[in-house]
Amino acid sequence: MPVLAAEGLAKSYGTRHALVDASIEVNSGEFVAVLGASGSGKTTLFRCLTRLAEPDAGSVTLCGQSFTGLQGRPLADARRQIGVVFQQFNLVRRLSAIDNVLAGRLAGVPLWRVMSRQFDHDDERIAVEALVAVGLADHIDQRADTLSGGQQQRVAIARAIAQNSRIILADEPVASLDPETAEQILALLHGLTRSRGMAVLTTLHQPHLAEKFSDRALHMEAGRFVGNRH
Ligand SMILES: Nc1ncnc2c1ncn2[C@@H]1O[C@H](COP(=O)(O)OP(=O)(O)OP(=O)(O)O)[C@@H](O)[C@H]1O
Numbered sequence: 242m243p244v245l246a247a248e249g250l251a252k253s254y255g256t257r258h259a260l261v262d263a264s265i266e267v268n269s270g271e272f273v274a275v276l277g278a279s280g281s282g283k284t285t286l287f288r289c290l291t292r293l294a295e296p297d298a299g300s301v302t303l304c305g306q307s308f309t310g311l312q313g314r315p316l317a318d319a320r321r322q323i324g325v326v327f328q329q330f331n332l333v334r335r336l337s338a339i340d341n342v343l344a345g346r347l348a349g350v351p352l353w354r355v356m357s358r359q360f361d362h363d364d365e366r367i368a369v370e371a372l373v374a375v376g377l378a379d380h381i382d383q384r385a386d387t388l389s390g391g392q393q394q395r396v397a398i399a400r401a402i403a404q405n406s407r408i409i410l411a412d413e414p415v416a417s418l419d420p421e422t423a424e425q426i427l428a429l430l431h432g433l434t435r436s437r438g439m440a441v442l443t444t445l446h447q448p449h450l451a452e453k454f455s456d457r458a459l460h461m462e463a464g465r466f467v468g469n470r471h
């Protein structure tokens with residue numbers, strides 16, 4: 242059973258058809274890359290998959306359950322199965338690296354409990370482990386808005402990892418990283434597919450990275466998937 246499946250997703254902004262007819266399946270343990278020119282609809286696809294944008298048409302199924310019609314609490318609960326790394330990171334700027342990671346892991350727990358440190362030791366250990374895994378052992382308590390772009394990117398990735406979701410959706414996760422760190426991060430995400438059976442769906446701009454790390458690469462053009470899949 243696919244962890245995430247979408248059928249016929251469409252999304253327009255006014256007269257602009259950002260997503261036309263996009264269908265995709267990602268299985269547990271699979272690393273799938275989405276390639277495509279700027280403006281081809283990759284971020285729009287991810288926003289529709291997570292229902293941060295409401296698709297105009299199409300359906301999304303998460304772990305065998307319909308995700309399309311959910312609202313309120315059931316939507317929030319289902320969303321916890323998806324770890325998201327946003328293209329613009331979306332960190333809480335005034336919080337430290339570890340508090341950002343904890344806030345992601347403890348989604349649903351009020352932020353004041355994170356800030357007043359009312360959570361389990363286990364949560365803290367998992368958050369620290371995720372930050373260490375992305376190479377930020379020396380920046381755990383540093384405020385997010387004082388971290389470099391690449392470091393913020395890695396906090397966002399650690400936040401998704403610590404959430405321990407069934408799937409990670411990562412939008413350009415290595416765009417602001419140097420080539421060596423980029424490969425380390427992709428190797429880390431790839432490792433999660435193998436060690437935890439997690440599914441990873443990621444957009445990438447570099448075909449050679451898709452070739453090296455993904456099980457399949459899909460190509461988007463003008464709001465739909467085109468061409469061969471491997
Ligand atoms: N909120 C919005 N309002 C209007 N147009 C939008 C909106 N979001 C996206 N678009 C348009 O939809 C198209 C697809 O955008 P999208 O962000 O999905 O592209 P992308 O493939 O992620 O590009 P990039 O590689 O630059 O991140 C673009 O033409 C964009 O201008």
Ligand SMILES: [Mg+2]
Pocket residue numbers: 283284285328412
């Ligand atoms: Mg984008």
